[in-house]
Amino acid sequence: MGLRxxxxxxxxxxxxxxxxxxxxxxxxxxxxxxxxxxxxxxxSLHAVINMYDPLVYPRVSEGLMEPGPHVAESWTVSSDGxxxxxxxxxxxxxxxxxxxxxxxxxxxxxxxLTLKKGFSWLWLGLLDPGNVRAVDRYTVMFQLNEPxxxxxxxxxxLFIVNKKLVMANLKPGPYGALGDYGEAFLANAExxxxxxxxxxxxxxxxxxxxxxxxxxRGWKPKQVEHVYYRVVKEEATMRTLLASGQADxxxxxxxxxxxxxxxxxxxxxxxxxxxxxxxxxxxxxxxxPLNDVRVRRAIALAFDYNTxxxxxxxxxxxxxxxxxxIAWQAYGVKLEDLDKYGIVAYRQxxxxxxxxxxxxxxxxxxxxxTYVYPEGGxxxxxxxLLLQSNLNQIGIRLNLQELPWARIVEMAASPESTPDMAAxxxxxxxxxxxxxxxxxYHPSAWGxxxxxxxxxxxxxxxxxERARRSTDPKEQLELYLRATGLIVKDYPSxxxxxxxxxxxxxxxxxxxRYVGLLGYDVAFYDFTVER
Numbered sequence: 001m002g003l004r005x006x007x008x009x010x011x012x013x014x015x016x017x018x019x020x021x022x023x024x025x026x027x028x029x030x031x032x033x034x035x036x037x038x039x040x041x042x043x044s045l046h047a048v049i050n051m052y053d054p055l056v057y058p059r060v061s062e063g064l065m066e067p068g069p070h071v072a073e074s075w076t077v078s079s080d081g082x083x084x085x086x087x088x089x090x091x092x093x094x095x096x097x098x099x100x101x102x103x104x105x106x107x108x109x110x111x112x113l114t115l116k117k118g119f120s121w122l123w124l125g126l127l128d129p130g131n132v133r134a135v136d137r138y139t140v141m142f143q144l145n146e147p148x149x150x151x152x153x154x155x156x157x158l159f160i161v162n163k164k165l166v167m168a169n170l171k172p173g174p175y176g177a178l179g180d181y182g183e184a185f186l187a188n189a190e191x192x193x194x195x196x197x198x199x200x201x202x203x204x205x206x207x208x209x210x211x212x213x214x215x216x217r218g219w220k221p222k223q224v225e226h227v228y229y230r231v232v233k234e235e236a237t238m239r240t241l242l243a244s245g246q247a248d249x250x251x252x253x254x255x256x257x258x259x260x261x262x263x264x265x266x267x268x269x270x271x272x273x274x275x276x277x278x279x280x281x282x283x284x285x286x287x288x289p290l291n292d293v294r295v296r297r298a299i300a301l302a303f304d305y306n307t308x309x310x311x312x313x314x315x316x317x318x319x320x321x322x323x324x325x326i327a328w329q330a331y332g333v334k335l336e337d338l339d340k341y342g343i344v345a346y347r348q349x350x351x352x353x354x355x356x357x358x359x360x361x362x363x364x365x366x367x368x369x370t371y372v373y374p375e376g377g378x379x380x381x382x383x384x385l386l387l388q389s390n391l392n393q394i395g396i397r398l399n400l401q402e403l404p405w406a407r408i409v410e411m412a413a414s415p416e417s418t419p420d421m422a423a424x425x426x427x428x429x430x431x432x433x434x435x436x437x438x439x440x441y442h443p444s445a446w447g448x449x450x451x452x453x454x455x456x457x458x459x460x461x462x463x464x465e466r467a468r469r470s471t472d473p474k475e476q477l478e479l480y481l482r483a484t485g486l487i488v489k490d491y492p493s494x495x496x497x498x499x500x501x502x503x504x505x506x507x508x509x510x511x512x513r514y515v516g517l518l519g520y521d522v523a524f525y526d527f528t529v530e531r
Contacts, residue, residue, distance in 0.1 A: 021529050023224040023509075025522065026232045026241060026250045028376040029405035030204050035186040036159035037111050038118040040448045041409060042251075042427070045519030046229065047207055052159035052192035055086065055105060056152060058431075058517050060526070065276075065330075065431035065517050067152050071100065071160055071193075072140075081147030081471050088138040092216045094162040094193045102134035107163035109142070111181055119157040119429065121445040126151075126468070147471045150432040156517065157429060162191035195525040196227060203406060205231050209524075222528040233376035242268060242504060248529070249505035249512075249522075253425070255378045256314035259502040267507045272315075275501035276324045276428040276516035278436065279313065279379075280493040281371070281387065282452040284418050289360065289367055296491035298356035301349045302390045303494050312382045318345045319495040321488040323436040323480075326498065326516070327428060331477055341485035346495060353394045364395025371398055373423040374405040380423035383496065412449045422452045425499075427518040433480040438464045441487055453492035460486050 057070035072086040131143035166182035173180025196209035207229035373380035467479035
């Protein structure tokens with residue numbers, strides 16, 4: 001028994017209370033998974049980030065999205081851009097006390113590539129399982145099939161699992177000697193080395209975590225030790241709990257009006273910054289009548305962007321296609337450059353919308369579509385109501401359907417259940433235009449909430465594949481721009497806004513930093529509570 005445990009035990013005997021630094025975070029959407037090979041959305045990523053360590057970590061402390069050392073303390077790249085060699089940090093312990101080694105990194109990547117879920121699309125076709133190997137106990141080598149410039153940046157999504165623990169908990173499954181590859185076990189347990197250990201996980205209500213005392217980065221006074229990550233779907237309830245001090249932080253998905261009210265609330269801080277985020281309404285391009293670009297164009301022409309920006313997305317800029325403007329700007333791309341490639345903002349034109357429907361042979365009243373949005377998503381609901389009104393003006397009926405977020409994620413997994421239309425926020429997954437082009441519009445990425453459009457264009461696919469192979473940064477950027485221009489012309493989504501990122505917390509919470517990558521701002525290890 002360690003010193004702290006002995007002191008706690010003594011305190012119990014003497015009736016002395018040892019107060020832990022507890023933290024309550026409120027999230028509006030369910031937590032679909034805590035398996036680091038399956039996460040794709042923010043709430044799941046929050047779980048994974050806090051219980052596992054990624055191979056590399058964004059330079060959050062420097063305010064940068066670019067990857068820096070973490071599990072990998074250094075790396076080298078071969079002259080042909082295909083071989084990456086990583087040196088693994090010694091002394092990192094998993095929660096069972098065993099040391100993290102190169103074998104665990106290899107196992108984690110091979111598991112991703114074999115399961116073909118979560119963020120595996122980042123590496124499928126680029127990296128074969130047999131080309132990931134441990135050179136020695138602390139060295140891992142990745143041999144890519146072809147060069148891929150953003151490779152290291154993507155490894156912020158490779159979280160390392162404890163191979164021995166997963167192997168000891170295999171169930172029968174389709175992967176030969178690997179059974180189910182630990183899917184059943186990691187559905188409700190964790191095998192990580194991160195700052196927090198799992199206490200309790202209930203997908204629809206709660207994720208509870210306790211600090212791991214032997215975490216390799218160490219602990220300082222006032223850091224968060226115990227986390228209650230609660231799912232609260234009612235916005236008014238969430239606001240009341242924060243204002244009363246019963247919660248310490250609430251998520252980023254509330255309406256701008258709620259954050260404006262919280263700015264006026266004593267002892268509450270609202271952090272507000274430009275975001276690397278897209279809000280769009282995806283359209284299922286594989287299902288009639290949305291498989292006709294004229295129908296999709298009509299719907300995009302019918303939408304009232306000005307009202308959406310003025311009354312719903314306060315402070316947002318209008319989106320120009322799928323890549324957030326801040327992401328283009330990071331690569332030196334200006335608005336006039338986007339114009340040259342046809343990456344323009346959509347505009348409302350009801351008369352043009354009616355002509356598109358007529359050209360597609362669609363009569364008023366002939367089409368009924370369904371628009372899904374997550375429970376508690378007030379902005380998504382408001383956008384749906386506006387779109388419903390707009391489409392009514394051109395003779396299309398739109399039914400709004402509010403569903404649990406986990407259900408929307410499940411629906412996106414198969415062609416049969418993918419909805420007609422869905423309101424989606426999509427934040428950069430790694431700091432590169434590839435995140436919002438290949439990751440959303442290459443067919444290999446189909447099956448997640450990011451690809452509800454199920455968009456396919458042979459020319460775009462080829463351009464994105466060429467962009468990934470290119471080792472010339474200027475050529476690569478041009479290929480992504482060309483592909484994005486073609487995507488915009490095909491109308492797979494109504495591109496609405498690049499919203500401001502807003503999040504609210506009590507004024508005693510210190511250490512919050514927003515850098516733009518999905519989920520990495522809610523790493524509880526970074527927070528201190530200074531009452």
